[in-house]
Amino acid sequence: MSTPITTTGRVPVVPVSEREQPSLAGIPMLVLGVVLLGGGIALLTASKSVSPAPGIIVLVAAVLAVKGLTPISPGQARVVALFGRYLGTVRTTGLRWVNPFTTRQRVSTRIRNHETQTLKVNDADGNPIEMAAVVVWQVEDTAKSVYSVEDARDFVTTQAETAVRHIAGHYPYDSRGLDRISLRDSADEVTSQLSSELSQRVAAAGVTIIESRITRLSYATEIAQAMLRRQQADAVVAARERLVEGAVGMVRTALRQIAEENLVDLDEERKATMVSNLLVVLCSDQPASPVVNTGTLYQ
Numbered sequence: 001m002s003t004p005i006t007t008t009g010r011v012p013v014v015p016v017s018e019r020e021q022p023s024l025a026g027i028p029m030l031v032l033g034v035v036l037l038g039g040g041i042a043l044l045t046a047s048k049s050v051s052p053a054p055g056i057i058v059l060v061a062a063v064l065a066v067k068g069l070t071p072i073s074p075g076q077a078r079v080v081a082l083f084g085r086y087l088g089t090v091r092t093t094g095l096r097w098v099n100p101f102t103t104r105q106r107v108s109t110r111i112r113n114h115e116t117q118t119l120k121v122n123d124a125d126g127n128p129i130e131m132a133a134v135v136v137w138q139v140e141d142t143a144k145s146v147y148s149v150e151d152a153r154d155f156v157t158t159q160a161e162t163a164v165r166h167i168a169g170h171y172p173y174d175s176r177g178l179d180r181i182s183l184r185d186s187a188d189e190v191t192s193q194l195s196s197e198l199s200q201r202v203a204a205a206g207v208t209i210i211e212s213r214i215t216r217l218s219y220a221t222e223i224a225q226a227m228l229r230r231q232q233a234d235a236v237v238a239a240r241e242r243l244v245e246g247a248v249g250m251v252r253t254a255l256r257q258i259a260e261e262n263l264v265d266l267d268e269e270r271k272a273t274m275v276s277n278l279l280v281v282l283c284s285d286q287p288a289s290p291v292v293n294t295g296t297l298y299q
Contacts, residue, residue: 018143018206021080021088026069026095033069036062068100075110079146089142107142111210112153116161118216121168123183128220131168131183133194135160136210137202144206152205159201160212167194173219183217190214251275 036058043055070078070090078090082102090096090104098104115134123129137156139145145152168183171190175182183190195212202209255275 016086016143016147018141019088021078021090021098023070023090023092023096023098026071026097029065029097030069030095033062033065036065064100065097068097070096070098070104072096075108077107077109077142078104079107079142080104086143086147105146107139107145109139109142111136111138114153114156114160115215116157116164119161119164119168120220121165123168124170124172127173129168129173129183130216130218130220131164131214132216133160133164133191133212133214135198135212137207138210139206140208141206144204149205152207155205156202156207160198163194163198163201166197173217183214187214 040055040057040059040062043058044052072078072090072093072095074093076093078096078098080087080090080098080102082099087099087102089107090098091109113134113136116132118130118132120128120130135156139152149155167190170193171186172180172182174184175186181189191213194214195209198212199209
């Protein structure tokens with residue numbers, strides 16, 4: 001059974017959360033701006049004998065109408081702020097119009113991949129290993145991604161590497177036949193733990209983790225050959241154990257059939273000799289050389 005990995009430290013208090021910012025359709029405002037611009041120019045042209053104030057006012061209104069236009073592409077959002085105060089986020093795509101005196105910061109809401117560098121870390125047994133992971137993430141709360149961290153992409157990059165190091169130090173590289181979770185033998189559970197821990201780490205930035213996968217896992221070069229020899233030795237031992245287990249089963253079956261069919265009456269000494277010969281034949285790496293006994297069974 002596995003225990004969930006929890007991160008330490010205090011989760012920062014986020015002052016803002018995303019809310020919707022009302023906006024108007026941009027095309028009518030664009031038309032209005034063009035009309036006001038033409039009207040202002042016409043008033044200024046005709047104001048040679050009168051005050052140019054009306055034409056200037058109309059031109060200023062045209063500029064404000066155009067300045068409030070905000071194009072929003074699919075997969076993007078605009079974080080709107082007025083004099084440093086967060087007003088809301090516009091997610092409606094197309095040409096929109098908002099207060100022209102606001103700042104509108106573009107935030108990508110597309111799904112993005114990040115692959116960590118190959119990190120050299122120690123597993124739970126202290127063995128140096130090389131490990132890398134790919135993280136699929138997306139900005140869910142645009143307000144937090146803008147105001148809670150300096151740069152959401154750099155924040156995810158740093159936290160992903162930190163989570164990979166933590167996961168690698170929490171589990172051994174392999175289970176070595178024991179009933180325990182390991183990085184190599186329990187990939188699904190390890191990646192689930194990685195996603196869970198990473199989600200906790202990046203929640204303050206308004207980021208959601210869609211998926212994470214380990215892309216590289218190997219022993220470090222300085223111990224790779226030694227670990228390979230150990231794995232080969234473990235494989236040979238396991239194969240021998242399986243071979244002996246099968247041979248013992250075959251010998252047991254042979255003795256039972258001989259006794260049931262009364263083929264020959266063997267005493268305990270001859271049974272032991274027969275068992276020894278059968279095990280040698282079945283477990284040997286080389287083909288057995290038969291010896292023909294021309295005497296009796298006891299000679």
